Amino acid sequence: MIENEIFRALADPTRRAIFEKLATGGMNASTLREGMEISQPAMSQHLSVLRGAGLVREERQGRFVNYQVDPEGLALIAQWLAIYRAYWPARMEALKVLLKDMDQ
Amino acid sequence: MIENEIFRALADPTRRAIFEKLATGGMNASTLREGMEISQPAMSQHLSVLRGAGLVREERQGRFVNYQVDPEGLALIAQWLAIYRAYWPARMEALKVLLKDMDQ
């Protein structure tokens, strides 16, 4: 069950930070590590978890590995969330705007 | 940081099951426990975590405590997710429908 791996992956703040940084644009593990106080093995392990959850894709480029956000994982969260749309407050302007954007 | 508590709360499959059951309608802890193989203290602890994450509200009713989904937590996930809308695949029909609904 991948849904479980997604939520578990995002439960760790360091992993969310990595994912969020990656969302600004694809980059390799070393670049990703810049500015973050995290060891190389730790980064590698986190990326592995994110990859297993379908939140991140990897692509070998010579001796670098380029990582980027994988839409699949995000889509699964969105679907999970959509089930509970009845509970979202009507005043959620940000989401409304989002939906308008998508509807075009 | 509550965002962290939300993701952590949802990372546990038992807790997601409780939340999902609660989404079908508010009920007290004992009713919630029916059909789920979970001890009374475990249920109480899970509900406490969900409450701390803003995913669930509680309301004393005599010697029962009625629990129900709290939209606040869901809204925060939705907002977090919305940041990454650029990555959502265009073919996400379910979400499109959802947005249309909300836009009315």
Add this chain to the structure above:
DNA sequence: AAATCACATAAGCGCATGCTTATCTGTCTC
């Protein structure tokens, strides 16, 4: 007020998780 019921809290335990250091694999450069 005594017993019962719904639920919360406390304490302890086993296992998962995230980190560390050390080492391995694969690719590039010279």
Add this chain to the structure above:
DNA sequence: GAGACAGATAAGCATGCGCTTATGTGATTT
């Protein structure tokens, strides 16, 4: 091919987490 570099994997360790049993608290019933 030897060294350097990017990254993965292994092993060990400390902490966190979810469970259990036991007990506490507040409300209801008789």
